[in-house]
Amino acid sequence: MPKIHLTTFIKAPAERVFDLSRNISLYKKALQNRKEKISSGAASNLVSSGETVTIHARHFGKTRMITARIIEVNKPLTLVEEQVKGDLKAFRHERHFKEIDNGTIMIDMVEFEGPRDMIGSIFSSFFLKTYFEKIFQQRNELIRQYAESDKWRAVMN
Secondary structure, three states, X not given: OOEEEEEEEEOOOHXXXXXXXXXXXXXXXXXXXXXXXXXXXXXXXXXXXXXXXEEEEEEOOEEEEEEEEEEEEEOOOEEEEEEEEEOEEEEEEEEEEEEEOOEEEEEEEEEXXXXXXXXXXXXXXXXXXXXXXXXXXXXXXXXXXXXXXXXXXXXXX
16 A cells, blocks of 8 residues: 655644645645645535545546545644545545644655556556645645745635
8 A cells, every 4th residue: 555654844833734734725726726626525614523525636538536534633733534435445644743843843644545447556556656745745835835924814714
């Protein structure tokens, strides 16, 4: 099972970084220049425990989908989501936040198994790990930019 481990340092309080990481508006901004679309079953702009997020992406002529449920929210320390429906055999994303003297260390730990179909399995082995790493790095950079400036105020209403 492929694994991704990303560590991002952000000069902002853990609570702000935590909330930005579960902010649907910010996630949509991170995906706006890509082929992905995101929708949410969340009651507000901040996803909470039990709520779902669905991402649709078109690759190699096929639309792929992942619906993940937020299964753990321990503010501002941990946020965990797992696939409940979709093309992958499995997907789990843990986000951990550690406040330090001059900011927050955000750690993404992702485990997944490739798509269920034959083409998807081949696609997975060559493409999927790099694809997910790039998406999470872009999202984390956007979180950093917002958290370290006053931009966070505009999306946290």
